[in-house]
Amino acid sequence: MPTFDDILSTPTLFTNRDVLSPHWVPETLLFRDKEITRIMTAVAPALTDERSRNLFIYGKTGTGKTCTVRKVMAEFEARKSSARSCYINCRMYNSRYRVIQKMAKDFIPELDRSGFGLNTLYEKLMDWVASDSTSNPPRARRVVVILDEVDMVRDLDELLYTLTRMNDDLQGGSVSIIGITNKLSFKDALDPRSKSSLCETEMLFTPYDTEQLRQILANRASMGFKAGAVDDSAINLAAAITAGETGDARYALKLLLRAGELADEKHLARITHNEVEAARRSVDVDLAAETISTLPVHQQLVLLAVCNLSLEGQRYARLGGSPTASAAHEERPLMSGEVYEEYSRLCRHYRKPKRSARWYREYLNDLEMLGLITTVESGRGMRGHTRLIQPGYSPSQMKRIIEAGATISGPDDPTSGEAPEAGGPSSTGPGRPGSGKPPAPPKQSIMAW
Numbered sequence: 001m002p003t004f005d006d007i008l009s010t011p012t013l014f015t016n017r018d019v020l021s022p023h024w025v026p027e028t029l030l031f032r033d034k035e036i037t038r039i040m041t042a043v044a045p046a047l048t049d050e051r052s053r054n055l056f057i058y059g060k061t062g063t064g065k066t067c068t069v070r071k072v073m074a075e076f077e078a079r080k081s082s083a084r085s086c087y088i089n090c091r092m093y094n095s096r097y098r099v100i101q102k103m104a105k106d107f108i109p110e111l112d113r114s115g116f117g118l119n120t121l122y123e124k125l126m127d128w129v130a131s132d133s134t135s136n137p138p139r140a141r142r143v144v145v146i147l148d149e150v151d152m153v154r155d156l157d158e159l160l161y162t163l164t165r166m167n168d169d170l171q172g173g174s175v176s177i178i179g180i181t182n183k184l185s186f187k188d189a190l191d192p193r194s195k196s197s198l199c200e201t202e203m204l205f206t207p208y209d210t211e212q213l214r215q216i217l218a219n220r221a222s223m224g225f226k227a228g229a230v231d232d233s234a235i236n237l238a239a240a241i242t243a244g245e246t247g248d249a250r251y252a253l254k255l256l257l258r259a260g261e262l263a264d265e266k267h268l269a270r271i272t273h274n275e276v277e278a279a280r281r282s283v284d285v286d287l288a289a290e291t292i293s294t295l296p297v298h299q300q301l302v303l304l305a306v307c308n309l310s311l312e313g314q315r316y317a318r319l320g321g322s323p324t325a326s327a328a329h330e331e332r333p334l335m336s337g338e339v340y341e342e343y344s345r346l347c348r349h350y351r352k353p354k355r356s357a358r359w360y361r362e363y364l365n366d367l368e369m370l371g372l373i374t375t376v377e378s379g380r381g382m383r384g385h386t387r388l389i390q391p392g393y394s395p396s397q398m399k400r401i402i403e404a405g406a407t408i409s410g411p412d413d414p415t416s417g418e419a420p421e422a423g424g425p426s427s428t429g430p431g432r433p434g435s436g437k438p439p440a441p442p443k444q445s446i447m448a449w
């Protein structure tokens, strides 16, 4: 068994791995000067004791929304004025109560250990905003609250109402909001008043193109790897792959990090396009694993059916037939009917009530949208008209992920509200199948945005 000394003395191309982590906030943000200026302009009034404008920032994942805002707000805080900001990730603080509690606890440390109700927290927060006792004479404060991933707040109308009401209740002082999201559609469900207060000023972050990604990666590589360890071909390919998918800088950095790890494993002196190509496969499988494990049970069973049949086809091809026949079998797409039969068998095996063929077709749509399978309609020449299905990733890897998870062997979701074997998507309106809620979308590029 190796010792820590062995591990620590293993040669590596990295000089600082943290620099390539998605959580690392770079000192210089390339290509975001315009956005930085706009955010600064929006919040600057708070520094001169005026209300700053609410700002709504949107753009695809990995376009630098979070790190840009955090960078601006770090400078805002560094000015040591009586204006204050509070950053809240709404994935964690996903309700009005949690957001108000987080604000109160951040600003008033004595509240840290107490479990006050919403009204008390609101009052205490109001008192704190209304009077900054550290200034002479005491005066009201200007507060900017950053709601990152704001779409995750369950009762957003109520939260926005509470935050804007604070401004009505305050004599001096104010609370302004910066809302950030990568999902625009949630806005449609908002109350018109919430929408207009949240979106007072709007700002779009556009995806990075190949050249921008190339420079972001080159800059990071120079900080994270030994000099000369990263070949230009590696940076160029990682930038091109990412720009061709979503322009997500986080994905590009993941590719570079994984390529470095692969090069270290193989004791290579340089990271080239070959390692980036291999990294792409491995990063995509990781992302697929994340997606698969959050799928509702019936989507997992349909996907398992696809995997089983594909693997059976491959086994059959290996056992008999000529090399040509073998290749033909490995490529053979599955017919929708046979996948449904296998899905039905799996439902019996895992003791789940089988869903109707109409739901099954919706499950196929979901899996296809997530890039886990590909389907084409059969043209003329096939018996009847069927949908031909192929796995989007290695069936053995996907099968392993599904079988290792607890979803298919756990209890059936009682909240799904679907009658087994009966009805279908259209009988219950436009709602989605499975657990009755959409599968959590993956954060990354395997899904069409």
Ligand SMILES: Nc1ncnc2c1ncn2[C@@H]1O[C@H](COP(=O)(O)OP(=O)(O)OP(=O)(O)O)[C@@H](O)[C@H]1O
Pocket: 021, 022, 023, 024, 025, 026, 028, 029, 030, 031, 032, 059, 060, 061, 062, 063, 064, 065, 066, 067, 068, 181, 182, 216, 249, 250, 253, 443
């Ligand atoms: N302009 C840039 N210059 C350097 N690095 C960047 C830039 N933009 C993004 N990054 C890198 O990409 C990572 C992801 O960016 P960030 O978390 O800000 O994206 P986001 O738009 O908030 O994505 P999401 O919508 O998924 O939350 C950052 O941690 C940073 O390392």
Ligand SMILES: [Mg+2]
Pocket: 065, 066, 067, 148
């Ligand atoms: Mg973000």
